[in-house]
Amino acid sequence: MSCVSKTCIGKRSHLRNGTGLRFELENRPSNDATESGFVIAFQGRVYAYENRCPHLGVELDWAPGVFFDAAQEYLMCSTHGARFEPDSGKCVSGPCAGQSLSALVVFEEEGELFT
């Protein structure tokens, strides 16, 4: 029998299209320095990724929870401006073009988001 633990991120109703929410990652392998993840709403769906740019491994957000570019079309790294497709995490421009963000499983139960 397996046991799956889940972490509550927040209420789905607080996540509007073009917005994001950071959360701390728990139970990471000791050799993984990634400390946070983020969830976004885009075109009515939610997606979650590790908060780590494939270029230099830094966090992406401009300010806590701010991941989108001004047009709210792409996720954008605040360090060198790489742009990522919100629904796939694929980098479409910038120094890590062709690489991708690491996706996390996110799901909704009774209006709450979990990973």
Ligand code: FES
């Ligand atoms: S660290 Fe993100 S684009 Fe360079």
